[in-house]
Amino acid sequence: MKDSHIGRRKFIQYSAAGAAIATSSGNLLGADSTPLPQPTDRTEGSVTTQADVLVVGGGAAGTIAAIQAGRAGAKTVLIERGAQLGGTTTTGGVSFPGLFDAWGKQIIAGIGWELVKNSVELDGGNLPDFSKVPTRHWQNQVRVNQFLYAILAEEKCEQAGVKINYYEFPQAIIKTAQGWQVDCAGFGTQRRVLCKQLIDCTGGAEVVGMLHLPRLRDEERQPGSMLFKLDKANSPGRDGLDMLYVHGADSTNSRTVTAANLTGRKAVLAKVRATQKRLMHLQPETGFRESYRIRGETVITVDDYTSGRVFKDAVCYAFYPVDLHTRSGVKPKPLTRGTVPTIPLSALVPKGSRNIIVAGRCVSSDRLANSGLRVQASCMAMGQAAGATAALATQQKTTPIKVPLKDIREILTKHGAIIPNV
Numbered sequence: 001m002k003d004s005h006i007g008r009r010k011f012i013q014y015s016a017a018g019a020a021i022a023t024s025s026g027n028l029l030g031a032d033s034t035p036l037p038q039p040t041d042r043t044e045g046s047v048t049t050q051a052d053v054l055v056v057g058g059g060a061a062g063t064i065a066a067i068q069a070g071r072a073g074a075k076t077v078l079i080e081r082g083a084q085l086g087g088t089t090t091t092g093g094v095s096f097p098g099l100f101d102a103w104g105k106q107i108i109a110g111i112g113w114e115l116v117k118n119s120v121e122l123d124g125g126n127l128p129d130f131s132k133v134p135t136r137h138w139q140n141q142v143r144v145n146q147f148l149y150a151i152l153a154e155e156k157c158e159q160a161g162v163k164i165n166y167y168e169f170p171q172a173i174i175k176t177a178q179g180w181q182v183d184c185a186g187f188g189t190q191r192r193v194l195c196k197q198l199i200d201c202t203g204g205a206e207v208v209g210m211l212h213l214p215r216l217r218d219e220e221r222q223p224g225s226m227l228f229k230l231d232k233a234n235s236p237g238r239d240g241l242d243m244l245y246v247h248g249a250d251s252t253n254s255r256t257v258t259a260a261n262l263t264g265r266k267a268v269l270a271k272v273r274a275t276q277k278r279l280m281h282l283q284p285e286t287g288f289r290e291s292y293r294i295r296g297e298t299v300i301t302v303d304d305y306t307s308g309r310v311f312k313d314a315v316c317y318a319f320y321p322v323d324l325h326t327r328s329g330v331k332p333k334p335l336t337r338g339t340v341p342t343i344p345l346s347a348l349v350p351k352g353s354r355n356i357i358v359a360g361r362c363v364s365s366d367r368l369a370n371s372g373l374r375v376q377a378s379c380m381a382m383g384q385a386a387g388a389t390a391a392l393a394t395q396q397k398t399t400p401i402k403v404p405l406k407d408i409r410e411i412l413t414k415h416g417a418i419i420p421n422v
């Protein structure tokens, strides 16, 4: 028997059930050699999906929002334009989520912490001791293996009944009597999602922008960063990556993201040439620190943030220094001892909106407050709060801002989250 025959047989044997191979004549054959249907026209890829909750964006906030909505009993769909979950944590390579603790105590737990903890445990890593107050704020960030984290996030979504759709993004959104009709595009796919509640976790509040709801954006934005490693191979979950600033990085659309990636990669190439070191690791996309934020029913100011204002409608804590990166670098301003900021439900709800809520770095806040609020543990806590609220809104046939706080806090507590004392 010729090698090529053995190779071909093995290939068929190892291909997953339902997988297809192409013959030299271009026909598609299933693993059992039966012809598969050929796509005839563009309508082949048109699908309609019914959901209670549609989450757009599967980063730190969106993954947790979707899992929480699913665990709360909502039929949940997640649309992600990329190829995996995790967003900045995984695709951007910022695989050191924080901060889950403040002043010697854990202040953010729930589903985000469960995912982080499980990732570290499966990877044989170490968790920080939250009873110790670190001398530098970043010491209690948790190093996760970005690859494992992304796979575990998928597993948890699946277990919660969340349907994930990669490579798709909304193109048109129309209000309906029941909620929303969201037309999404992917390659070879046109998906119409009919849902009751929307959760915008795109980082830059893209869905809110499509609906022409108010957003905030400053003339100057923090740089993004391209993460890479020279010379030494990256050991995921253990080492930090190197990073260089990508000034002007903007996550607003495919054109601005392309520009940031080209700029970042050029800078890495220049570094390789200048240092004569080998490039051992490069993240596929720039990490973006800042773009649009929503103008919510409440805008969190830097005074609210640094004074640890306890909002009456607080749904979670946040903790990080005020951390604004500029062209001359960053000088984090730590919070005064004992201060733990809170995030109100009304900062997750776009002003004047119905049936939509956001979570993540696009939280309604001024620029300085946002420089602290944008970190991953806080995004996860917001995501859990948004997921719980959206699920309850579908069950109670109401809009997120009208869901009783008592019900939101009850469901969050049931799912392990820590609620501020109000």
Ligand SMILES: Cc1cc2nc3c(=O)[nH]c(=O)nc-3n(C[C@H](O)[C@H](O)[C@H](O)COP(=O)(O)OP(=O)(O)OC[C@H]3O[C@@H](n4cnc5c(N)ncnc54)[C@H](O)[C@@H]3O)c2cc1C
Pocket (backbone or CB within 6 Å): 056, 057, 058, 059, 060, 061, 062, 079, 080, 081, 082, 085, 086, 087, 088, 089, 092, 094, 096, 097, 098, 099, 141, 168, 169, 170, 201, 202, 203, 206, 224, 225, 243, 287, 288, 289, 359, 360, 361, 362, 374, 375, 376, 377, 379
């Ligand atoms: C270089 C850098 C260093 C940082 N350092 C830290 C740190 O030390 N510790 C820390 O905790 N945080 C840090 N942060 C901040 C933190 O990582 C981010 O603010 C946080 O991860 C944002 O989470 P998110 O869910 O709001 O957005 P993202 O993580 O950006 O997720 C948004 C997701 O939405 C998807 N998406 C966007 N638009 C669409 C669309 N139209 N349709 C479908 N999908 C869409 C994206 O592909 C992405 O997966 C850092 C950030 C950067 C860039």
